Amino acid sequence: MRLLFLAVLRRHTGNAVTAERVRDHLEAAGHICLLKDAFDFDSPSDVASLITAENLQAALALHLYRGGRLLQGHRVPFGIIFGGTDLNEDAQEEEKSRVMGRVLQEARFAVAFSESMKEMAQRRWVDPVFTQEVKAIVDRAPGVRLMPELPQEDLHAVVKNCRAVVNSSVSEGMSAAILEAMDLEVPVLARNIPGNAALVKHGVTGLLFSDPEEFVQLAQRLLSDPALEKELVANGKEYVRLCHSWKAERDVYRHLVGKLEGNSEE
Known part of the structure; x- marks a missing residue:
């Protein structure tokens, strides 16, 4: 056809x-x-x-x-x-x-x-207005860099060298970034919104946060607990294999x- x-x-x-x-x-x-x-x-x-x-x-x-x-x-x-x-x-x-x-x-x-x-x-x-809002916030945030769009192979190379991938979106359908991170065996911290919660089971395939304070708490926990990191990575990889083949x-x-x-x- x-x-x-x-x-x-x-x-x-x-x-x-x-x-x-x-x-x-x-x-x-x-x-x-x-x-x-x-x-x-x-x-x-x-x-x-x-x-x-x-x-x-x-x-x-x-x-x-x-x-x-x-x-x-x-x-x-x-x-x-x-x-x-x-x-x-x-x-x-x-x-x-x-x-x-x-x-x-x-x-x-x-x-x-x-x-x-x-x-x-x-x-x-x-959406252009939202993009400008994000850029303005990033410019005021110390230690945060806004990267340009990257070819997929370059993006994956960067992700593999990270301790975690954070999805802080306030609006998501199905986050390819979350699924790619899981498949690349990198832990995920994601804002607790319906689109992210549909992919991330808190404490099993990743960690969900609802506000900045909870994000900091969970990020510190992840960095200080190698056993948790290992479990999240293994479960995330298996979730992608089973549900997003x-x-x-x-x-x-x-x-x-x-x-x-x-x-x-x-």
Whole structure:
């Protein structure tokens, strides 16, 4: 099958890495997958022209609003992959939320990376300013450096030389950084928000903190307790192997894209 896959493809971001991985899964199954940056299109009509020109038979989009809205009203069936921005940011805006609801009505299937994301979506339907705020805070924080985007292999090399990976996000869908750290056998400290708590079991696969004071306490505990570090690393590695298997993910996407060839919905 000839597929269009729309995603936001800023280099070295979680979205781009996820999109490349999913494309690999689909192409390994024998499909032709045309991966395009959703920001390259101004309207659904632009996408319609591409679908016709490339003789595409089905489509997939990462993010309901950023990508999915561009697939509405076309002759080809499509599926959707939720992103954290969908549920944590875009869904808070009334007009975007309405658009996302209409996209879900047309989609043959929707993929959520965690149970918490799925539940949020079910309850609700059945960014430059933020970046500047972060940079300003980092500039005032002694001992903290803001690094530019890194190629994946360079990032992994840096992570392997760290004592721990900290995820302090206030909004997450499925954190690739957390899963990569676990797979690289580096302990994880993460803010206790639904997206992170869906991946990190406190005291088992990592440590969850709710405020700066708790973070300091847990970080000191981790640094002073080699046995705890060893246990978290082993459990995190096993969690990724069992619950986020690359092969299992590939099989799921093969199965879901197969649904685009029929009339079934999920």
